[in-house]
Amino acid sequence: MNNRLLEVAGPPALMFMWSSAFIAGIIGVGAAPTMLVLFSRFAIAGALLIVYAVATKAVWPRGRVLAHTVVAGLLMQFVQFGGFYSAMHQHVTASVISLVQGLSPLVIALFASGLGESVSRRQWLGFGVGGIGVGMAVVDQSAFSLSGLLFSVVGLLGLSLGTVYQKRFTPGVDPRTGTALHIAVSAPFAGAMALAAGDFHIADPARFAGSMVWMVLVNSMGAFLLLNTMLQRWGTTRVSRFFFAIPAITALMAWLVIDQPLHPLTMAGLGVGVIGMVLASRRATPAAPADTETAPAATESVATEPAATETVAAPRTYTLRRHALHA
Secondary structure, three states, rough: HHHHHHHHHHHHHHHHHHHHHHHHHHHOOOOOOOOHHHHHHHHHHHHHHHHHHHHOOOOOOOOHHHHHHHHHHHHHHHHHHHHHHHHHHHHOHHHHHHHHHHHHHHHHHHHHOOOOOOOHHHHHHHHHHHHHHHHHHHOOOOOOOHHHHHHHHHHHHHHHHHHHHHHHHHHOOOOHHHHHHHHOHHHHHHHHHHHHHOOOOOHHHHHHHHHHHHHHHHHHHHHHHHHHHHHOOOHHHHHHHHHHHHHHHHHHHHHOOOOOOHHHHHHHHHHHHHHHHHHHHOOOOOOOOOOOOOOOHHHHHHHHHHHHHHHHOOOOOOOOOOOOOOO
């Protein structure tokens, strides 16, 4: 994907597709057993993504990188959606689940800072403001069971740990093959749990089919291909900040599509969340180098040879530089 197009269209597209997943998930688990929904999503999307990766001659990871890709996929797909879908089955609303998931930038930043990714004070302030906005967006919709809350936390940890793990161990994996593997390897685990539950009754075939088409094409394929591309080219902290706006967007979509109430506080939370995103995205401007004669040449070298820059960097850390990776 063109860098300029990704800059302009990537964030809003990701937020829309990600928010719609909560709505499609609630419709799906309302029509069929949770693990059957999850298995169907993973199996169909995984098969299509493998065909797509093969057709486009994408490079597949091997050896240790392949093993790390599988681990990242199980965290980001099976653990995340297994937790969130189970919470939906416990009648946790889309807005509440998105609130819990909206805390992922804070968790990701915590893990990422421990692995060497720098997070400035201004960014931490932005995360705090964004977290307040997330809470405001869905504070009126906080009725859920304890088991539903625990499942939501499991989903949050799956997403957060998976995102940091992917950026830490598989930063150079092609997004096409990475996404295909993430989803495909999760299908057998969901299938095993569906078999263990022994419930395959689909109460509403039409709603199940409709939600499945959306989850496969938009959520599993579109959203994760885009997410993995953004993670490859940008830092985890930059990508994760977009999740602050998702609870408010989800609340709006839930109001339009499945008739959940939309309160004024939700809209106020969206505004606060956007402020947090802006703060989290800004970094202090570094001081100008003393030798202005040699600075342009050094800058050009870093910009035109990102691979060499990555090689010089310490192998067990990564940074938030915008051009750290290029496809």
